[in-house]
Amino acid sequence: MNQFEQFHLFLENADPILVVAHLYPDGDAISSTLAMGYVLRQLGKKVTMVNESPIPQKFSFLPGVEEIKLADSVSEIFPYAIALDCADAERMGSCRSLIREKAIVVNIDHHATNDRYGTINIIQPQAAATAEIIFDWVEEADFPVDRQLAACIYTGLLTDTGGFRYSNTSSKVFTQAAKLLETGIESHKIADAVLETVTMEQLQLLQTALSTLQKSEDGLVAWMDLRKQDIDRFANSHEDLDGIVNYARNIYGVDVGILFHETNDRTIKVSFRSREMVDVGNLAKSFGGGGHARAAGCSISGTLQEAHHRVLSLVQSKLKQECEV
Amino acid sequence: MNQFEQFHLFLENADPILVVAHLYPDGDAISSTLAMGYVLRQLGKKVTMVNESPIPQKFSFLPGVEEIKLADSVSEIFPYAIALDCADAERMGSCRSLIREKAIVVNIDHHATNDRYGTINIIQPQAAATAEIIFDWVEEADFPVDRQLAACIYTGLLTDTGGFRYSNTSSKVFTQAAKLLETGIESHKIADAVLETVTMEQLQLLQTALSTLQKSEDGLVAWMDLRKQDIDRFANSHEDLDGIVNYARNIYGVDVGILFHETNDRTIKVSFRSREMVDVGNLAKSFGGGGHARAAGCSISGTLQEAHHRVLSLVQSKLKQECEV
Numbered sequence: 079m080n081q082f083e084q085f086h087l088f089l090e091n092a093d094p095i096l097v098v099a100h101l102y103p104d105g106d107a108i109s110s111t112l113a114m115g116y117v118l119r120q121l122g123k124k125v126t127m128v129n130e131s132p133i134p135q136k137f138s139f140l141p142g143v144e145e146i147k148l149a150d151s152v153s154e155i156f157p158y159a160i161a162l163d164c165a166d167a168e169r170m171g172s173c174r175s176l177i178r179e180k181a182i183v184v185n186i187d188h189h190a191t192n193d194r195y196g197t198i199n200i201i202q203p204q205a206a207a208t209a210e211i212i213f214d215w216v217e218e219a220d221f222p223v224d225r226q227l228a229a230c231i232y233t234g235l236l237t238d239t240g241g242f243r244y245s246n247t248s249s250k251v252f253t254q255a256a257k258l259l260e261t262g263i264e265s266h267k268i269a270d271a272v273l274e275t276v277t278m279e280q281l282q283l284l285q286t287a288l289s290t291l292q293k294s295e296d297g298l299v300a301w302m303d304l305r306k307q308d309i310d311r312f313a314n315s316h317e318d319l320d321g322i323v324n325y326a327r328n329i330y331g332v333d334v335g336i337l338f339h340e341t342n343d344r345t346i347k348v349s350f351r352s353r354e355m356v357d358v359g360n361l362a363k364s365f366g367g368g369g370h371a372r373a374a375g376c377s378i379s380g381t382l383q384e385a386h387h388r389v390l391s392l393v394q395s396k397l398k399q400e401c402e403v
Numbered sequence: 404m405n406q407f408e409q410f411h412l413f414l415e416n417a418d419p420i421l422v423v424a425h426l427y428p429d430g431d432a433i434s435s436t437l438a439m440g441y442v443l444r445q446l447g448k449k450v451t452m453v454n455e456s457p458i459p460q461k462f463s464f465l466p467g468v469e470e471i472k473l474a475d476s477v478s479e480i481f482p483y484a485i486a487l488d489c490a491d492a493e494r495m496g497s498c499r500s501l502i503r504e505k506a507i508v509v510n511i512d513h514h515a516t517n518d519r520y521g522t523i524n525i526i527q528p529q530a531a532a533t534a535e536i537i538f539d540w541v542e543e544a545d546f547p548v549d550r551q552l553a554a555c556i557y558t559g560l561l562t563d564t565g566g567f568r569y570s571n572t573s574s575k576v577f578t579q580a581a582k583l584l585e586t587g588i589e590s591h592k593i594a595d596a597v598l599e600t601v602t603m604e605q606l607q608l609l610q611t612a613l614s615t616l617q618k619s620e621d622g623l624v625a626w627m628d629l630r631k632q633d634i635d636r637f638a639n640s641h642e643d644l645d646g647i648v649n650y651a652r653n654i655y656g657v658d659v660g661i662l663f664h665e666t667n668d669r670t671i672k673v674s675f676r677s678r679e680m681v682d683v684g685n686l687a688k689s690f691g692g693g694g695h696a697r698a699a700g701c702s703i704s705g706t707l708q709e710a711h712h713r714v715l716s717l718v719q720s721k722l723k724q725e726c727e728v
Contacts, residue, residue, distance in 0.1 A: 241566055241568065252577045252581035264570070270678075274653045278618060328599045329603055
C-alpha cells in the first residue's frame with residue numbers, strides 16, 4: 079500500500095480532524111495548512127486549522143487564512159490530526175496539546191531529517207515543499223483544483239523555493255506551477271505580496287545594516303551589524319530581520335555573508351549565508367549553533383567587537399583551509 | 404505558411420548571418436542572441452553575433468557570451484540578419500550599419516509595439532520573452548536541446564519575467580522552464596548570478612538612497628533621492644541604479660514609488676513604479692517622458708526640491724482622481 083493509500087484509509091473514518099503546521103509558520107506551512115483544510119472540508123470533514131504563532135501579515139491575502147486559529151483559542155482535543163511541514167512533533171509547539179494521547183497522526187513533510195513521529199508518515203525529501211506533496215495527493219485522488227486551492231499550493235512552492243531560485247527548484251516544481259496557473263490564479267500578485275512587499279521599518283533596518291557593511295581584504299567575506307537600539311527602534315518582529323544577511327552574501331565575489339545582531343547587552347546573534355566554499359553549518363556548530371551548509375546561525379556571548387573577532391578569524395581560517403585543498 | 408516555415412525557407416540559403424539584439428542588452432536580448440547563434444552554428448551556418456553595447460558582467464557565465472562582438476569591431480557587411488527582441492530597427496543601434504541595404508532581415512520579437520521592420524516578421528506579443536519564441540522554434544524544428552542552449556533560453560525566461568514574478572509569467576513559461584531543467588542545468592546558479600548578485604557599489608548606492616526614503620502622509624507614495632555626488636562616487640554604470648526605485652514601490656500600502664536622481668546640476672531623472680492605482684506611464688508623459696502603466700520615467704529641469712514639488716503634487720492629484728472614481 080503506498081503512502082497516499084494509507085492516508086485515504088485514514089480519511090474514511092477520521093472526523094473531526096486537526097490540521098497543524100510548525101510554529102513561526104512560513105509560506106509553505108501556512109499554504110499547506112490551508113490547502114489541506116480546504117480539501118478536507120470539500121470531502122465533508124469537520125476541520126480545525128491551528129498554529130501556535132500568529133500568521134505574518136504578508137500572507138493575509140490567502141483565501142481562508144483568517145480561519146487558522148491560535149492554539150490557545152481552541153479548547154477541543156482531537157482524535158485525528160494531520161501535521162504538515164513539521165520535521166518532529168516539537169515543531170507543532172503548544173498545538174501538540176490539542177492532540178489526544180492515542181490519536182492517529184498523519185505526518186506529511188519534505189524535511190529529510192523528519193523523525194517519523196506519525197502513525198502514518200508521508201515523507202518525501204525530494205519534494206521542494208510540503209505543498210508539492212499535497213498537490214501530488216490532490217492529483218492522484220483526482221480532486222478538482224480551483225483557484226482557491228491553486229493559490230495556496232502555488233504560495234507554498236513559491237516560498238519554499240525562494241521564488242524558484244533555490245537548488246530545490248526542480249523540473250517537477252515548474253510542471254506543478256504550470257498546472258496551477260492554468261486555473262487562472264494571478265501569480266504575480268502572490269509573488270508581489272509574499273516576496274516583494276516590505277514594511278518601512280524593514281527598509282529602515284536594512285539601511286542601518288547596510289551603513290555598517292564591511293568586506294574582508296580578500297573580498298570573500300562581508301558582514302553587517304545591527305545594534306540593539308536599531309532593532310528596538312525599527313523591528314516589530316524577528317521576521318523583520320529576515321533576508322538582511324543575504325545582502326552581504328550576494329555581493330559579487332563574496333562567499334560568506336554574516337549579520338551580527340545584538341539581542342541584549344551581552345549576546346550577539348550571528349546569521350551566516352554562504353555560496354559554495356565555506357560550510358557555514360559546521361562553522362555555526364563550532365559556536366554551539368546549527369543550520370546547514372549554505373545557511374546557519376549561532377549566539378555568542380560578548381560585545382559586537384568580540385563576536386566580530388571570534389567569528390571572522392574562524393571564517394578566515396576555514397577559507398584558508400578551503401583554498402589549500 | 405506559418406512564420407517558422409518562412410524562417411526555415413530563409414535558413415536554406417542564408418549564410419553568413421548576423422545575429423543582433425537591442426542596445427543596452429538585458430538578459431533576454433543576450434540569451435536570445437546566444438541561443439540563436441548556437442543553433443545556427445549547429446546547422447553549419449557562419450554566424451556573427453553582435454551588440455552595440457558591452458555585455459553586463461553578471462551575464463559573463465553564459466556559454467559563448469565572449470563571442471558577442473561590439474559593433475565597431477566588425478568590418479563585414481551582412482546580406483542576412485536576424486534581429487532579436489528589437490521593437491524597431493533603431494533598437495539595434497550602430498549594429499544596423501552592419502546590415503547590407505537590401506539584406507533579408509528576420510525580425511523575432513515579443514513586443515506588442517513591434518513595427519514589423521523585417522523581411523520576415525515573427526512577432527508574438529503573448530510571449531513573455533523573445534527566448535520563449537526561440538524555444539518554440541527549436542521545439543517545432545526538433546533541434547536537440549543540450550545544457551548550453553537550455554541555460555541561454557532559461558536565462559531569457561527568468562530575466563524577462565522578473566524571476567517568474569511579473570504578470571507575463573504564463574503557464575507556458577513554467578512548462579518551458581520545466582523542460583529546460585530536464586537537461587540538468589543548474590537553474591539556482593543562473594538565478595544567483597543574474598538576479599541575486601550585486602556589487603558593493605550597488606549596495607552603497609542603495610544605502611544612500613534608502614537614507615533619504617520618505618513617505619507621503621497617506622502612505623500611498625514613497626520616494627528617494629540620489630545626488631550627483633553619490634552617483635559619481637558609487638555608480639559604475641547606469642545599471643547600478645536598476646531596481647533601487649522598486650524598494651520605494653514595494654513598501655506595504657504604497658502605490659507609487661519614485662526615485663529622483665540628479666544627472667547634472669540642472670536635470671533630475673525621475674523613475675516611477677506603481678502597483679495598480681496610478682498609471683505612471685501617463686504621469687511620465689506629462690513631463691515629456693514615457694513608459695507603461697506600472698514602470699515609467701522622465702527628466703525634469705531644476706533642482707531636486709523643484710522636481711519633488713512638481714512630481715509629488717501631480718502624483719497626489721492623480722491619486723485624488725483615482726480615489727474619487
